[in-house]
Amino acid sequence: MTPPGGETGSVHSPAHAPHGAAGHSNEESYQPVLLGGVRDELNRILERYPTKMAALLPALWLVQDARGWVSEHSMAEVAQALELTPAYVKGVVTFYTMYHQHPVGRYFVQVCTTSPCMACGAEDTVAALLRHTGCGELGSTSPDGKFTVIEVECLGACGFATPIMINEEFVESVTPDKVSTILAQLR
Amino acid sequence: MGETQMVTLTIEGRKVSVASGTSILEAAKAAGVLVPHYCYHPGLPVAGVCRMCLVEVEKAPKLAPACASAVAEGQVVHVHSEKALEARKGVLEFLLINHPLDCPICDQAGECELQDYTYREGRSEGRLQEPKRFNPMEDFGGDVLYVTNRCILCTRCVRFMDDVAGEPVLNVSERGDRAIIGKFEGADLTHAWAGNVIDLCPVGALVSKDFLNKARAWELDRTPSICPNCTQGCNSIVETRDNFVVRTRARPNDEVNKYYMCDHGRLNYRWMNEQNRLEAPLVRQGERLVAADWSTAVDHAAKLLNGKRAVVLASPMLSNESLWMLSKLIRKTGGLGLFTVETGPEAPLLGVPDLALRAERAANVRGAEMFGFERSSSPLDGIQSGDVLVIADVGGMPLEIDPSALARASASIVIGTTLPEDARSATVVLPVTNVTEEEGTFTNVHGRVQRYLQARAAPGMARPAWWALGDLLEAMGDAAGYFLASEVFTALAGASPEFAGMSYESLGLKGARLQGSRQPAETTG
Amino acid sequence: MGFPHAIHAREEAVLSRHFGDSNALSLDGWKQRGGYKALEMALGMEPAAIVNVLKESGLRGRGGAGFPTGLKWSFMKPGDGKPHYLCCNADESEPGTFKDREIMRWTPHALIEGCAIGSYAIGAETCFIYIRGEFSEPLRAVGNALGEAYDAGVLGANAMGTGKTVNIYIHKGAGAYICGEETALMNSIEGRRGNPRIKPPFPAVAGLFGQPTTINNVETLAAVPQILVNGAEWYKKFCLSNPKSTGTKLFSVCGNIAKPGNYEVVLGFPFKDFLYEMCGGPLPGRKFKAIVPGGASVPIQTPEEAEATLMDYEGFVAQGSMLGSGGVIVFDDSQCMVKLIGRFARFFAHESCAQCTQCREGTAWVTKILERIEAGGGTMQDLDTLLELSENMTGKTICVLSDSCAAPIVSGIKKFRHEFEAHITGKRCPLRSRSVA
Incomplete structure (x- = not known):
């Protein structure tokens, strides 16, 4: 196992506003995402596809990269930009598990527990992560807003059980005894 | 376009020839075999997801979804083979594990395809031991309530809004067994045709708020009718319980409305049950209108009209039969026929050419025009001193009667379902039936003549207007009137070149176009 | 992170030769290792000739179904006046499978070169590499490599100076296993829910955006350049059992086994040797109980069945399972x-x-x-x-x-x-x- 920050650079916290800041936006305070550089990026993406709809997944990624999650306001904004209806966009958002429909912790920790990893002790790794982050249960965010731990289906790193993903970075071969060290590097 | 290639195949032992490209399901229909299905609907793009229409095709390795499999020459299809039945039994079991089985309180019960096919092909008992999934119901807006737990995710509603209404406000949200039909907060099913999703839903998941808990399906009497609420003439079914109209729904007709009916049309039925109806003929005696028998009232009216010009203000919701009889009265007296019509915004259904909630909100504007009635915004201006004003009103026309116009008339006769406040000075009042209480025909905006049947009993002594008019004309010296609407129609057809050759029999329940009227598609082309 | 092991003596490292060699990641590094010769060669050939080489080689799809690649490419009719598309399926999500990830992490240019050749061979000017959203590292590696390839004129409107257009884009998934199903993948690229489509129509007739489309797995496309450079005969000789199963194949090994990882063997290799010799057998004191040889979707084998298996498309079927994606999941007697x-x-x-x-x-x-x-x-x-x-x-x-x-x-x-x-x-x-x- 290579600790985070080793092989592929450090574990970044997402470059978005502090936790929850965009989480409670309402009609009056919603700030559009698809402006300036983000809009330019979307325009570049649109050139690749013969339809506007095809830019939907990339556009939602742009939103999540900027805001940390995809709010209903953002769905409506993306819908308008791509000439879709908000209901359509929501149907797509809810299909894909990686788009957060709620704000998540600063470090979003996904632990693979599918059978191959489970056979290698993934459940104990989950327990250790919940304990050390203070999340308490899967899907909830720790009281300090730093961590959200979820179970994830096969991360495609089965040979290096148990892989966990912290934001954009993989950490492989995580065993319960390594959890506190890994988390210490994030705090 | 070359000639259509025909393909011959055998379905349940019956040979059938259909155009190439036809689905096995439609071919089976042509052969008189029903292949059970949920997600398939002839008006919607094929989804192929419910997997209920699995049939066995000889020499094919797997069962085929009949809705999504095109016919092939020489195919031998078994709809009721053991393999196919087992597969469908499996589908039904899967559909039922999370279904609440709340048929006793479900509006769909009795007309539910999940019930029907389960009775026919399903297991007699369930095997699920775990708790059922639960989701709260949701008000989708418009007339639509989504009872999530009953949903079988056939996606007909989603496809209707996407592909027919052209307003994708419904989606499938989430995935796996968490999936539900969803909408976006604040974007309701307010589309003018959205209520069709209720008809399309094969189970009790999308129900009408208007009809909610009003009646059980098996208590209803169903009558083929024509929606009277605009000039489109959507074919409809009027459903009554205890002589009350409780629901109207679309009746399929490829030439007019496909499978659909707009919300305005389907929900604007309460007037059909109006309680302030005229139930007996009335004749003025001094200050008062007094009930009379038909012959007394008709004779009285005939006397009033004797030697006078009849200025007829006719509702464009009258049948062709009644309008034709009125036109005879007008000719006989050298009179004048006029009409006005209520209007509202037009609301097309994008996915069906030439289908819209029309601006003119009465069924027989075309008929009125054909029989010589003139559209007028101030119909009473034409009344000259001594004329007899005849108001034939069965709804659909805004009625504002200027007292000064009435004063010019020597008398006024109301042939109506109700007696409007403004017309209380009438001399004779003849009670007539509304569209649900009589048989007749309308001519729609595209010149299609369509029959409607009687759905409920008429109140009191009310008669179809053509009948009352027949008696009136007889009292004025014409030959005897008619006993049946069909007789009036046959006479009308004999007298009007556009109707030449038509009869109730030839019209059937799908109607026919007037001579010389164009296909709807051509009128827009 | 998951560094590859030293190549085992009985492995045949065609695709995995440069795993672990970070110098192979760059365009220059890749060229020094013989990269992009195949593309240069291909762009000078008739597309049909490339398809023939693939047909000759016997290469079959490495994603799971094992459909002959050359035959699949031949379904794309040239000159039909429609835009053609190539999709590269890099949505590797089958539990037990992590081979495509390694190809993309270590040899992204092998994949890009394969995509470019494939695009040209099927008359496509656009190729989408659909990479699952969780694959941050492969996304970076392939993204960087694509950037280099465009900058160097390998790709674009004048690919390698030949005047031919080859555009390759990454389409990032967002968490859905089913998008590895080819038609679901196309829906996902089109901006829809990843719902599989009813077939027919097949992708070669109406695929991505309704146009003729070919879709290949990462491992399949990554093998193409080598086949082109070395010839169909060379590739066909990699065969230890059934002549219908040629070439080398990456197998991912995970679960309760001594040396998990990716191993590349010639098809037809004895599964017993693979499990016990190459992968080190069970963990100390344990016995194998069950082997799922081709990712979670295939039938489970008993150790007896596994030990009697020859590792190719037909060999796994003969022993009650399937080759699938080549994701070997091993469970020992401690498992329920x-x-x-x-x-x-x-x-x-x-x-x-x-x-x-x-x-x-x-x-x-x-x-x-x-x-x-x-x-x-x-x-x-x-x-x-x-x-x-x-x-x-x-x-x-x-x-x-x-x-x-x-x-x-x-x-x-x-x-x-x-x-x-x-x-x-x-x-x-x-x-x-x-x-x-």
Whole structure:
């Protein structure tokens, strides 16, 4: 196992506003995402596809990269930009598990527990992560807003059980005894 | 376009020839075999997801979804083979594990395809031991309530809004067994045709708020009718319980409305049950209108009209039969026929050419025009001193009667379902039936003549207007009137070149176009 | 992170030769290792000639179905006036499979070169590489490599100065196993829910954006440049058993085994040697109990069946399973089969797209039954029910996700019935030290 920050650079916290800041936006305070550089990026993406709809997944990624999650306001904004209806966009958002429909912790920790990893002790790794982050249960965010731990289906790193993903970075071969060290590097 | 290639195949032992490209399901229909299905609907793009229409095709390795499999020459299809039945039994079991089985309180019960096919092909008992999934119901807006737990995710509603209404406000949200039909907060099913999703839903998941808990399906009497609420003439079914109209729904007709009916049309039925109806003929005696028998009232009216010009203000919701009889009265007296019509915004259904909630909100504007009635915004201006004003009103026309116009008339006769406040000075009042209480025909905006049947009993002594008019004309010296609407129609057809050759029999329940009227598609082309 | 092992003497490192060699990541580094010679060569050939080489080589799809690649390419009719598309399926999500990830992490240019050749061969000017959203590192590696390739004029409107257009873009997934199904992948690129489509029409007729489309797995496309440079004969000689199974194949190995990782062997290699010699056999003091040789979707093998298997498309079928994606999952005698199979079922229930009834409802239901049996609440009747439900979930849906859920259940109950029965009669998991609460 290579600790985070080793092989592929450090574990970044997402470059978005502090936790929850965009989480409670309402009609009056919603700030559009698809402006300036983000809009330019979307325009570049649109050139690749013969339809506007095809830019939907990339556009939602742009939103999540900027805001940390995809709010209903953002769905409506993306819908308008791509000439879709908000209901359509929501149907797509809810299909894909990686788009957060709620704000998540600063470090979003996904632990693979599918059978191959489970056979290698993934459940104990989950327990250790919940304990050390203070999340308490899967899907909830720790009281300090730093961590959200979820179970994830096969991360495609089965040979290096148990892989966990912290934001954009993989950490492989995580065993319960390594959890506190890994988390210490994030705090 | 070359000639259509025909393909011959055998379905349940019956040979059938259909155009190439036809689905096995439609071919089976042509052969008189029903292949059970949920997600398939002839008006919607094929989804192929419910997997209920699995049939066995000889020499094919797997069962085929009949809705999504095109016919092939020489195919031998078994709809009721053991393999196919087992597969469908499996589908039904899967559909039922999370279904609440709340048929006793479900509006769909009795007309539910999940019930029907389960009775026919399903297991007699369930095997699920775990708790059922639960989701709260949701008000989708418009007339639509989504009872999530009953949903079988056939996606007909989603496809209707996407592909027919052209307003994708419904989606499938989430995935796996968490999936539900969803909408976006604040974007309701307010589309003018959205209520069709209720008809399309094969189970009790999308129900009408208007009809909610009003009646059980098996208590209803169903009558083929024509929606009277605009000039489109959507074919409809009027459903009554205890002589009350409780629901109207679309009746399929490829030439007019496909499978659909707009919300305005389907929900604007309460007037059909109006309680302030005229139930007996009335004749003025001094200050008062007094009930009379038909012959007394008709004779009285005939006397009033004797030697006078009849200025007829006719509702464009009258049948062709009644309008034709009125036109005879007008000719006989050298009179004048006029009409006005209520209007509202037009609301097309994008996915069906030439289908819209029309601006003119009465069924027989075309008929009125054909029989010589003139559209007028101030119909009473034409009344000259001594004329007899005849108001034939069965709804659909805004009625504002200027007292000064009435004063010019020597008398006024109301042939109506109700007696409007403004017309209380009438001399004779003849009670007539509304569209649900009589048989007749309308001519729609595209010149299609369509029959409607009687759905409920008429109140009191009310008669179809053509009948009352027949008696009136007889009292004025014409030959005897008619006993049946069909007789009036046959006479009308004999007298009007556009109707030449038509009869109730030839019209059937799908109607026919007037001579010389164009296909709807051509009128827009 | 998951550094590759030193190449085992009995491996045949064609695709994996440069795994672990970070110098191979850059365009220059790749060129120094012989990269882009194949593309240069290809762009000078007639597309049909390239397709013929592929046909000759015997290369079959490495994603799971094993369809002959050259034949698939030949379905794309040149000069039909329509835009053609190539899709590269890099949505590797089959539990137990992590080979494409390694190809992209270490040799992104091999993939890009394969995509470029494939695009040209099928008359496509645009190729989308659909990489699952969780694959941050492959996304970076392929993204960087694409940037370099565009900058160097390898790709673009004048690819390698030939005047031919080859555009390759990454389309990042967002968390959906089913998008590895080819038509679901196309829907996902089009900005839709990743629902598999009814076939026909097949992608070669109406695929991405309704246009003729070919879709190939990462490993398949990455093998193309080598085949072109070295010739079909060279590739065809990699064959230890059935002549229909040629070439080398990456197998991912995981679970309870001494040396998990990716191993590249010539097709037809003895599975027994592979498991015990190459991968080091069971962990100390343990015995193999069950082997799932081709990712979670294939039937489970007993160790006896596995040991009798020759590792190619036909060899796995002969021993009751399938080659699948080449993801070998090994469980030893410390593991509870009921629990593992239940967990597989839960995976499929989570990933079902919700279209077909049998899959949407069936995957969730069998999961509940399996979890109940595991918790000690099962009955013998449940086993019959599971088998019946599995039958109802097999061969009846648009795609095979439902079948995939059923496969380990059916094979599991068949081959490990005693474990299921022990749970039912003992009202608890016999392998769990603590009693069931």
